[in-house]
Amino acid sequence: MFSNVISKIQESKNIAILSHVMPDGDNIGSSLALYNVLHAMGKYVKYILDDDVPKIYKFLKGSEKVQKPEKEEKFDLVFVLDCGDRERLGKSAMYLEGATVVVIDHHISNKYFGDINIVNPKASATGELIYNLLVEMDYKLDIKAAECLYTAIVTDTGQFQYSNTTDITHNIAGELIKSGVVVADISNKVYQSNPKGKVLLIKEALESLEFFNNDTITCMALTQEQIKETGSVDSDTENLINFGRDIDSVEVAVFIKEITKEKVKASLRSKNRIDVCKIAAKFGGGGHIRASGCTIYGSVEEAKKLIINAVQQQINGGDK
Amino acid sequence: MFSNVISKIQESKNIAILSHVMPDGDNIGSSLALYNVLHAMGKYVKYILDDDVPKIYKFLKGSEKVQKPEKEEKFDLVFVLDCGDRERLGKSAMYLEGATVVVIDHHISNKYFGDINIVNPKASATGELIYNLLVEMDYKLDIKAAECLYTAIVTDTGQFQYSNTTDITHNIAGELIKSGVVVADISNKVYQSNPKGKVLLIKEALESLEFFNNDTITCMALTQEQIKETGSVDSDTENLINFGRDIDSVEVAVFIKEITKEKVKASLRSKNRIDVCKIAAKFGGGGHIRASGCTIYGSVEEAKKLIINAVQQQINGGDK
Numbered sequence: 001m002f003s004n005v006i007s008k009i010q011e012s013k014n015i016a017i018l019s020h021v022m023p024d025g026d027n028i029g030s031s032l033a034l035y036n037v038l039h040a041m042g043k044y045v046k047y048i049l050d051d052d053v054p055k056i057y058k059f060l061k062g063s064e065k066v067q068k069p070e071k072e073e074k075f076d077l078v079f080v081l082d083c084g085d086r087e088r089l090g091k092s093a094m095y096l097e098g099a100t101v102v103v104i105d106h107h108i109s110n111k112y113f114g115d116i117n118i119v120n121p122k123a124s125a126t127g128e129l130i131y132n133l134l135v136e137m138d139y140k141l142d143i144k145a146a147e148c149l150y151t152a153i154v155t156d157t158g159q160f161q162y163s164n165t166t167d168i169t170h171n172i173a174g175e176l177i178k179s180g181v182v183v184a185d186i187s188n189k190v191y192q193s194n195p196k197g198k199v200l201l202i203k204e205a206l207e208s209l210e211f212f213n214n215d216t217i218t219c220m221a222l223t224q225e226q227i228k229e230t231g232s233v234d235s236d237t238e239n240l241i242n243f244g245r246d247i248d249s250v251e252v253a254v255f256i257k258e259i260t261k262e263k264v265k266a267s268l269r270s271k272n273r274i275d276v277c278k279i280a281a282k283f284g285g286g287g288h289i290r291a292s293g294c295t296i297y298g299s300v301e302e303a304k305k306l307i308i309n310a311v312q313q314q315i316n317g318g319d320k
Numbered sequence: 321m322f323s324n325v326i327s328k329i330q331e332s333k334n335i336a337i338l339s340h341v342m343p344d345g346d347n348i349g350s351s352l353a354l355y356n357v358l359h360a361m362g363k364y365v366k367y368i369l370d371d372d373v374p375k376i377y378k379f380l381k382g383s384e385k386v387q388k389p390e391k392e393e394k395f396d397l398v399f400v401l402d403c404g405d406r407e408r409l410g411k412s413a414m415y416l417e418g419a420t421v422v423v424i425d426h427h428i429s430n431k432y433f434g435d436i437n438i439v440n441p442k443a444s445a446t447g448e449l450i451y452n453l454l455v456e457m458d459y460k461l462d463i464k465a466a467e468c469l470y471t472a473i474v475t476d477t478g479q480f481q482y483s484n485t486t487d488i489t490h491n492i493a494g495e496l497i498k499s500g501v502v503v504a505d506i507s508n509k510v511y512q513s514n515p516k517g518k519v520l521l522i523k524e525a526l527e528s529l530e531f532f533n534n535d536t537i538t539c540m541a542l543t544q545e546q547i548k549e550t551g552s553v554d555s556d557t558e559n560l561i562n563f564g565r566d567i568d569s570v571e572v573a574v575f576i577k578e579i580t581k582e583k584v585k586a587s588l589r590s591k592n593r594i595d596v597c598k599i600a601a602k603f604g605g606g607g608h609i610r611a612s613g614c615t616i617y618g619s620v621e622e623a624k625k626l627i628i629n630a631v632q633q634q635i636n637g638g639d640k
Contacts, residue, residue: 161479177487177490194567
């Protein structure tokens with residue numbers, strides 16, 4: 001599967017690894033694993049990212065070497081990992097020019113914009129594919145590279161709980177543990193290291209929790225002032241909606257985030273039967289049947305009324 | 321490893337499966353897996369438990385057949401799963417008499433009180449051992465039994481995040497997925513089905529969150545009134561302390577639960593360096609270096625002062 005890629009690595013001297021803006025665990029973990037391996041092979045290699053490495057991933061080997069796309073530089077070979085299209089590379093896309101581009105990804109929406117494209121939507125994480133590449137290279141993983149790949153996989157599978165988790169995912173996790181990964185150590189660093197502001201934001205979100213329609217709908221809302229006052233950042237609101245969704249009686253959870261005084265972003269999650277994409281579409285948004293979102297022009301209170309009404313209608317009206 | 325056990329199963333006609341009081345996912349999952357298999361083999365088999373099966377595990381096949389230890393009955397063979405000593409069996413211990421007792425467990429503290437004892441503290445869950453037994457029996461797992469074993473393992477490893485998770489754990493999880501387990505389905509049932517009261521209790525706990533000693537110590541406290549008013553139960557306070565512990569700056573988290581107006585239970589967790597067992601011991605309690613507890617006679621406020629002082633002393637005094 002990777003024989004072309006392996007020959008390209010052998011032929012190349014200057015290699016860059018790029019990935020998408022707003023990096024996540026899979027992006028960082030799979031890129032750093034490849035970076036560490038190429039570096040150990042004596043290659044001149046750079047891992048270039050538009051954004052900073054999030055604090056919780058800074059324990060991974062090589063994270064201190066990540067560079068910003070500031071300097072013009074030519075590479076023979078550019079890896080683009082975990083990134084479906086050029087636009088998501090941000091400024092780093094400038095390094096594609098003149099290079100052989102190898103895209104390795106697991107997003108079904110990937111646009112195959114490389115010279116070589118290894119895209120496998122059945123892989124739970126790009127980290128799985130880099131693991132396979134290293135196996136095919138006969139590369140013996142050390143603990144540091146294994147930690148990178150384990151972090152890629154554990155984060156992109158939501159601790160092996162999302163539907164993308166397969167028997168292959170588990171087999172690879174087992175092999176990474178055999179290579180030295182200490183599970184509780186990674187878990188401590190990735191999952192037990194919330195910034196204080198995020199926990200204060202969870203508190204604010206729960207204080208706003210409301211139940212509707214016989215507890216089948218929940219709604220939480222946060223203003224920009226609350227995000228600022230708790231000392232948290234916009235991305236700390238991610239996944240807060242799960243507190244509202246993960247209640248036994250709930251079918252639809254709504255989360256409303258104020259963007260400005262007259263504009264909000266609404267997120268919708270459903271559990272078993274309601275197609276929230278249909279609801280989001282009513283407001284010009286979209287997504288998937290279990291997870292969608294939309295932008296509403298109005299105050300938090302106005303948006304809440306509109307959305308809750310629409311959800312209630314769909315739950316009670318049989319309009320599934 | 322299980323050849324003795326397998327012969328006993330073949331010889332026996334009346335089989336009981338017992339486990340500890342206050343059942344958890346491993347206890348229920350491993351017992352139901354064995355129950356379903358023995359039942360499918362045409363054995364007369366009963367799974368007897370002192371307590372009710374928790375609601376989140378009622379989707380597992382056979383959970384509706386679990387019986388209370390009400391009727392006197394004799395069994396040839398009694399399995400005791402996931403239970404370190406007879407006392408933890410509660411009233412169900414009455415069925416041990418006159419039977420061949422097979423103990424299968426992964427607790428290091430197991431007292432080997434059976435006629436046959438298969439105790440492996442390296443197994444992440446008793447579910448792993450039952451999986452091995454079924455493999456040795458050449459039993460082809462169906463999805464229903466696989467769901468029971470997967471639930472046993474995912475709960476006892478904290479979603480594959482606790483230090484008991486090994487490469488073998490992951491390999492078994494992979495095999496169970498191959499037998500038909502739909503990961504997201506189990507996750508939805510086990511982890512996305514909180515009672516409403518529990519989420520309201522998280523809110524109350526976070527409202528009580530205080531920071532001390534440059535944010536290295538957190539404290540949360542709940543009264544009996546709050547537990548009642550939120551419609552939650554005492555066991556819903558379990559793990560709430562993690563919200564205080566899982567903050568990057570925090571070394572010690574304290575959780576205080578009022579028992580009566582003049583008596584509280586205090587829980588302590590540390591992350592990297594403080595031995596909280598020493599702190600608990602000052603108040604007549606105990607536990608492990610990273611997780612301990614004690615009972616204090618006094619109001620919530622009085623207990624909070626005492627404990628926070630003791631933690632502060634240990635953090636700052638170098639008395640680790």
